[in-house]
Amino acid sequence: MSPIIRxxxxxxxxxxxxxPYCGFYKHTPGRLASTDFIDALLAExxxxxxxxxxxxxxxxxxxxxxxxLSRSHWLRLASGLxxxxxxxxxxxxxxxxxxxxxxxxxxxxFRAAGVNRVSLGVQSWAPRTLATLGRDHxxxxxxxxxxxxxxxxxxxxxxxxxxxxxxxTAEEWQQSLDETLALAxxxxxxxxxxxxxxxxxxxxxxxxxxxxDPDRDADRYLETxxxxxxxxxxxxxxxxxxxPGKESRHNAAYWRGEDYLGIGPxxxxxxxxxxxxxxxxxAAYTRAALSGEDVRTEVENLTAEDLRLEALGTRLRTLEGAxxxxxxxxxxxxxxxxxxxxxxxxxxxxxLLTRRGMPLVDSIVxxxx
Ligand code: SF4
Numbered sequence: 358m359s360p361i362i363r364x365x366x367x368x369x370x371x372x373x374x375x376x377p378y379c380g381f382y383k384h385t386p387g388r389l390a391s392t393d394f395i396d397a398l399l400a401e402x403x404x405x406x407x408x409x410x411x412x413x414x415x416x417x418x419x420x421x422x423x424x425x426l427s428r429s430h431w432l433r434l435a436s437g438l439x440x441x442x443x444x445x446x447x448x449x450x451x452x453x454x455x456x457x458x459x460x461x462x463x464x465x466x467f468r469a470a471g472v473n474r475v476s477l478g479v480q481s482w483a484p485r486t487l488a489t490l491g492r493d494h495x496x497x498x499x500x501x502x503x504x505x506x507x508x509x510x511x512x513x514x515x516x517x518x519x520x521x522x523x524x525x526t527a528e529e530w531q532q533s534l535d536e537t538l539a540l541a542x543x544x545x546x547x548x549x550x551x552x553x554x555x556x557x558x559x560x561x562x563x564x565x566x567x568x569x570d571p572d573r574d575a576d577r578y579l580e581t582x583x584x585x586x587x588x589x590x591x592x593x594x595x596x597x598x599x600x601p602g603k604e605s606r607h608n609a610a611y612w613r614g615e616d617y618l619g620i621g622p623x624x625x626x627x628x629x630x631x632x633x634x635x636x637x638x639x640a641a642y643t644r645a646a647l648s649g650e651d652v653r654t655e656v657e658n659l660t661a662e663d664l665r666l667e668a669l670g671t672r673l674r675t676l677e678g679a680x681x682x683x684x685x686x687x688x689x690x691x692x693x694x695x696x697x698x699x700x701x702x703x704x705x706x707x708x709l710l711t712r713r714g715m716p717l718v719d720s721i722v723x724x725x726x
Contacts, residue, residue, distance in 0.1 A: 361412055365416045365618055365620070366624055368619060373455070373458060374491070382622060390427070404649065411441075424455060461505050467509070477516050480517060480519045482533045486529055517545075530581075547596055552567070632656070668683055669684065676709075681706055685725065695721060
């Protein structure tokens with residue numbers, strides 16, 4: 358009996374230009390953003406459907422910038438999905454979008470196809486910070502993109518912000534929060550800038566050009582926490598806030614450890630304790646998928662220990678916390694210490710981060726594994 362999978366991820370690797378801090382698999386489209394690429398995605402899906410039953414409750418189209426696809430490619434992909442899988446159970450269909458990559462007609466096409474949630478990559482409202490990040494939009498273009506999405510009928514819009522960007526002042530971050538709240542978002546993701554492998558930012562950081570300041574990071578994070586809490590958001594994961602009922606179902610399923618199928622170059626899947634990555638090379642991926650070849654790479658069988666570590670790391674970041682049973686028994690004393698130090702709370706067999714603990718979640722997990 359083939360497994361039933363309820364989470365579908367599609368990776369579209371194209372970006373108008375490459376942001377110097379971004380570690381995802383992405384590139385400019387060139388001639389690769391073609392009908393062949395869309396057909397390759399659908400061919401890969403068809404191949405996977407020989408071994409899994411896909412009855413999605415959530416779909417997430419990420420990248421890259423899926424909103425960069427042309428309207429005709431987008432419609433081809435949406436109808437190809439509908440031809441292959443029953444979409445009746447889909448409750449949440451998220452599309453990652455960037456300002457300047459869509460117009461009113463495209464926004465309406467997203468909505469008509471069934472997308473009911475858009476995550477807009479704004480990152481900052483301060484022009485100087487946008488320039489540092491190498492973003493190609495202005496604050497006005499981001500506001501216009503937001504208006505187009507609302508105009509197309511989206512009542513579940515998320516906005517992505519980044520903080521602790523070198524050179525960004527506390528006032529600029531406060532201004533970014535002000536501008537964001539003025540748009541009345543339904544959901545917010547706010548991430549601390551990190552220096553990812555194989556990025557221009559990491560090179561500059563190692564050369565001493567871009568700093569790291571843990572105190573500044575913690576201050577910005579706590580300011581964000583206070584500001585969003587008093588604005589009525591539920592803080593349901595360390596970096597994510599939502600209006601009641603607007604939490605991301607798809608990401609919450611990842612954090613619970615549900616299986617998911619990922620399609621597209623560089624996408625990751627986890628099904629029945631097996632994890633693989635789809636070939637992270639768009640041209641080779643397209644050729645292989647269209648020839649009916651298996652495009653999985655890096656296939657690994659996850660051990661119970663792998664799953665325990667992963668569950669501890671993801672669940673501790675959530676509002677519900679992590680079952681204490683996930684902690685390595687040899688780290689029991691660390692739990693007592695972390696509680697005494699005010700970084701963790703214990704409640705009904707679960708461990709929950711305190712406000713003090715939230716900015717330090719990665720090091721706390723490190724002490725518990
Ligand atoms: S941050 Fe987003 S827009 Fe920038 S390169 Fe990465 S995926 Fe593309």
